[in-house]
Amino acid sequence: MSRSSDRFETLALKGVGHQFRAGGELVPTIAGVDLEVGRSEFVTVVGPSGCGKSTLFNLAAGLLRPTAGQVKVNGEPLEGTNPYVAYMFQQAALLEWRDVLGNVVLGQEFLGMPKGEARAAAMEGLAEFGLSGFERRRAWELSGGMRQRVALLRTYLTQRELLLLDEPFGALDALTRLQMQQFLLDRWQRDQRTVIFITHDVDEALLLGDRVIVLAPRPTYVLATVEVGFERPRNAEEVLRAPEFTELKTQMLEMLVVDSESEVEPDGSANGSGPGRPAEAERSARQDAGSGE
Amino acid sequence: MTPPVKASRIERHPAPEGRDRMVAEQVPRDGRTRGVRRGLAVAGIPLLVLVVFFAVWEFASKSGWQPDYILPAPSDVANDLWKDRGGYWDNAQTTLTEILIGFPIGLVLGLVIGGLIGMVASLRRTAYPFVVASQSLPTLALAPLLVLWFGFGVVPKVILVVQVVFFPITVATVAGLVSVPQQALVFGRTLGAGWWQLFVKIRVPASLPHVFSGLKIAASYAAVAAVIAEFAGAESGLGALMLRANDNLQTEAVFGALILITAIGVGFFALMSLLERLIVPWHEQYRKDGDR
Numbered sequence: 342m343s344r345s346s347d348r349f350e351t352l353a354l355k356g357v358g359h360q361f362r363a364g365g366e367l368v369p370t371i372a373g374v375d376l377e378v379g380r381s382e383f384v385t386v387v388g389p390s391g392c393g394k395s396t397l398f399n400l401a402a403g404l405l406r407p408t409a410g411q412v413k414v415n416g417e418p419l420e421g422t423n424p425y426v427a428y429m430f431q432q433a434a435l436l437e438w439r440d441v442l443g444n445v446v447l448g449q450e451f452l453g454m455p456k457g458e459a460r461a462a463a464m465e466g467l468a469e470f471g472l473s474g475f476e477r478r479r480a481w482e483l484s485g486g487m488r489q490r491v492a493l494l495r496t497y498l499t500q501r502e503l504l505l506l507d508e509p510f511g512a513l514d515a516l517t518r519l520q521m522q523q524f525l526l527d528r529w530q531r532d533q534r535t536v537i538f539i540t541h542d543v544d545e546a547l548l549l550g551d552r553v554i555v556l557a558p559r560p561t562y563v564l565a566t567v568e569v570g571f572e573r574p575r576n577a578e579e580v581l582r583a584p585e586f587t588e589l590k591t592q593m594l595e596m597l598v599v600d601s602e603s604e605v606e607p608d609g610s611a612n613g614s615g616p617g618r619p620a621e622a623e624r625s626a627r628q629d630a631g632s633g634e
Numbered sequence: 635m636t637p638p639v640k641a642s643r644i645e646r647h648p649a650p651e652g653r654d655r656m657v658a659e660q661v662p663r664d665g666r667t668r669g670v671r672r673g674l675a676v677a678g679i680p681l682l683v684l685v686v687f688f689a690v691w692e693f694a695s696k697s698g699w700q701p702d703y704i705l706p707a708p709s710d711v712a713n714d715l716w717k718d719r720g721g722y723w724d725n726a727q728t729t730l731t732e733i734l735i736g737f738p739i740g741l742v743l744g745l746v747i748g749g750l751i752g753m754v755a756s757l758r759r760t761a762y763p764f765v766v767a768s769q770s771l772p773t774l775a776l777a778p779l780l781v782l783w784f785g786f787g788v789v790p791k792v793i794l795v796v797q798v799v800f801f802p803i804t805v806a807t808v809a810g811l812v813s814v815p816q817q818a819l820v821f822g823r824t825l826g827a828g829w830w831q832l833f834v835k836i837r838v839p840a841s842l843p844h845v846f847s848g849l850k851i852a853a854s855y856a857a858v859a860a861v862i863a864e865f866a867g868a869e870s871g872l873g874a875l876m877l878r879a880n881d882n883l884q885t886e887a888v889f890g891a892l893i894l895i896t897a898i899g900v901g902f903f904a905l906m907s908l909l910e911r912l913i914v915p916w917h918e919q920y921r922k923d924g925d926r
Binding site: 403404451 | 815817818820821822823824825826831835836839840842914916917
């Protein structure tokens with residue numbers, strides 16, 4: 342653990358590369374990534390499925406060591422796990438033997454917070470996240486959106502300052518996803534904790550992030566950085582309607598499709614040429630789920 | 635790039651009258667009332683089959699189709715069970731003792747070995763094959779050898795019970811530990827959770843449903859193993875009683891012992907199912923209502 346400071350200031354990936362050994366063969370996942378995220382930034386990361394986004398998170402969390410380059414936290418090389426990080430995943434990863442309240446306090450339990458204190462904070466959080474009255478429910482009794490809210494609350498309650506959200510809304514239907522995006526925007530506004538948010542959805546990346554990191558296919562590197570200028574607090578409907586939004590989205594899709602040498606059309610087969618696959622987004626979501634460690 | 639547009643428009647429709655009241659009337663939350671009737675229907679059919687089966691059997695036996703020493707009537711078997719209940723009980727006690735000693739030993743052994751194999755990846759490659767091989771030993775063939783080594787007492791029976799009980803529990807424990815939700819572990823690790831915390835709070839509860847499916851299999855094997863061990867040589871026990879009765883052409887006693895052995899097996903299975911409901915209630919529930 343780095344004890345340089347009690348407060349999270351920066352996370353920096355400097356020339357970070359990673360490869361793993363599979364059956365005597367070296368598989369490169371990350372060719373080289375330079376990235377700096379400062380306090381209270383909301384950074385989204387998009388890239389083709391299987392490009393190593395989740396590996397990048399594990400490196401930032403200190404669960405994996407880079408095979409090249411350095412991960413620095415507050416300017417110091419990261420040793421052990423990153424003490425500022427809390428995770429959230431696409432599958433809510435709720436424990437089925439615990440009720441909602443039990444799931445929500447899990448992070449605090451791991452952090453060794455006294456039970457009463459954890460509970461009080463949890464009850465407050467449940468109210469804030471619109472989950473009051475569901476304390477005793479089990480995960481399987483909840484809708485997909487509620488499950489993700491429970492998981493998000495659990496991550497928030499750790500009071501960690503750097504939130505790594507790994508496609509948290511990837512498995513939700515479009516409407517629920519939009520609601521959750523607005524919810525996250527509003528929630529972020531309140532204490533502006535640092536968020537790094539992985540997604541395969543360009544709309545989501547632009548809607549949520551101050552900055553979008555576009556990744557190349559595996560072995561990955563940063564293909565582009567998009568500064569997103571929409572004022573905060575953001576309203577999802579307004580942002581999605583803005584002409585700039587459409588403009589940015591078009592450019593990004595072109596970049597992702599052309600520069601990533603993917604044979605997949607972004608919007609099905611608009612001109613009839615090329616093997617357009619409208620189901621691609623859905624399928625890549627499932628693939629990511631499978632490879633997520 | 636813009637597709638040709640015909641006049642598109644959205645037309646909104648009003649809600650039908652009385653809709654608000656409809657929404658308030660909710661579908662019954664749990665299907666318990668329905669469940670009772672359904673339960674009767676489910677239990678009713680096997681019961682009917684059983685009744686018909688015994689009726690045909692009774693008739694076949696009493697009609698003189700087969701002599702009593704080949705096929706005693708169910709009523710004769712029941713009569714014998716009642717008349718000689720003291721003798722049956724003595725023998726059943728021996729068999730039950732063998733199971734009650736062997737089962738817990740097998741359980742602990744299975745949990746420990748399964749736990750080690752499940753937690754230590756290198757053991758999964760080195761030790762697991764031996765565990766599997768141990769189960770390929772023909773139990774029946776092992777019994778006479780055990781009697782030769784350990785005599786006619788309880789010991790060889792207990793060993794055999796342990797041998798059949800520990801395996802399904804080992805396999806189930808390994809399966810449970812391997813299937814632990816990885817993301818919950820990662821969540822814990824980033825927060826600095828220690829090995830023990832993750833083990834107690836995540837790994838153990840996550841693998842319990844698997845362990846119970848192993849327990850249920852083990853419970854149904856245990857009685858069979860005890861009886862087979864008794865066949866190889868025993869002074870008392872339901873298996874010994876069966877052999878003696880068979881030699882003396884007391885076929886109704888053979889059936890009587892058979893019924894008791896089955897009852898013990900079913901009883902143990904039911905006990906495990908009950909414990910499962912009490913200890914891992916989320917599991918069954920999860921499978922019933924879960925949509926994932």
